[in-house]
Amino acid sequence: MEPAVHLRAHSYEGAIDTLPTVDLAASATFYARAFGMTVDAARSSQSRMVLVRDQIAMGLETNGRDPEQNGAAIEVDDVERARAERIEGRDAGTALDIGEIAPGEHGGRALRAVFDRAPDGLCFSFHTDA
Structure with a gap:
């Protein structure tokens, strides 16, 4: 399966470049495995x-x-593929709370979204236009 393309992101509270975490190393490992992200060493x-x-x-x-008071909304090109990636990224040592895809609305836009809570407590929504 082709991975979903991550198009845009914004934080629920504050800036997307200052999301809180307690353990950077553990978070980096999780986001690499479950979200397919890589560390930009030049900016870290x-x-x-x-x-x-x-x-x-x-x-x-x-x-x-x-971290439990923040998170990010990530716009993707395909919410079904994004959800499948979250499920594939789980393993026995990582408890993720991945929801079902549901309709929603933000700023007058109809969306289809799925929510996911990471082990560090941050909540994420992955969404696309309905």
Whole structure:
């Protein structure tokens, strides 16, 4: 199966380049395996990691904020493929809460979205126009 293309992303609260996490190394491992992202070493540091995939970049920081109070909305070209990737990215040691694809709306746009909670507590929606 061809992977979904990640087109745009924005944070639920604050900037997409300052999403909070507690453990950068564990988060990097998870997002590489489950989201197919890679670390942009040139833009990363000891307390901040920039992850990239397709047309998006997402920054994780150990900044003291609560990851369970934030997350990101990621627009993809195919929400069914994005959900299948999330399911394939799971393993016995990673508990993900992947929902079903559901209709939604944001800013007057009809969407189809699936929600996923990462082990670090961040919540993600993957969506496409309905």
